[in-house]
Amino acid sequence: MSLGRESAFRQKQIDLAGIAAGESVLDVGCGTGTLAIAAKRRVGESGKVYGIDASPEMIARARKKARKAGVELAFDTAAIEAIPFPDATFDVVLSTVMLHHLPDQARQEGIREIRRVLKPGGRLFAVDFGESESERHSRITRHRNHAHFDIRQLTPELNEAGLRGVTSGKVGFRDLWFVSSTTPTG
Known part of the structure; x- marks a missing residue:
């Protein structure tokens, strides 16, 4: 889907998310770990990065x-609806092209879990399909459950979970x- 530009895509995400040295980051639905590895390189030795995915096969990869990349970070098998970390653990939670796969209830539970594990002032940065089906360029994004999902329509769910701005x-x-x-700071 990134047309051979995966590295540039991941760096763009890290930049847009504003990830900085020393931060703690969780990649929800981390897949094969490419974004988590890029995040770890950005946060450096003083930062921590974790990745979770519901698929044991993805976690193994x-x-x-x-x-192979010589990067130390932790990956665990876990679902977004039950994130296995204490409250207020992370500065940033990332999610890439995963939310559209979830049924409405699981997505809402997952967003509440993301809010729970974010520190005050922490931020969520999620990437997924946007625009209406007729405005999309790629055939895959007009297929089945991709076609009716527009990440911009999650604003009410994010607000309901306590995420703002x-x-x-x-x-x-x-x-x-x-x-x-972001989560409220006070």
């Missing part, structure tokens, strides 16, 4: 990829958009 925009890669929001 992510661990192998991280070892929702912004959105194009990522610059095909039909992908981002939403970003």
Whole structure:
């Protein structure tokens, strides 16, 4: 889907999310770990990065990829509806092209879990399909459950979960958009 530009796509996400040295980051639905590895390189030795995915096969691939890259970070099998970390653990939670796969209830539970694990002033940065089906360029994004999902329509769910300041925009890669929001600081 990134048309051979995966590295540039991941760096763009890291930049748009504003990830900085020393931060703690969780990649929800991390897949093979590419974004988590890029995040770890950005946060450096003083930062921490974790990746979770519901698929044990993806976690195995992510661990192998991280070892090969010489990057130390933790990957665990877990679902978004039950994130296995204490409250207020992370500065940033990332999600890439995963939310559209979830049934409404699971997505809402997952958003509440993301809010729970974010520190005060923490931020969510999610990337997924945006725009109406007729405005999309790629055939895959007009297929089945992709076609009716527009990440920008998550604003009410994010607000209901206690996330504020929702912004959105194009990522610059095909039909992908981002939403970003923060937790209250006080």
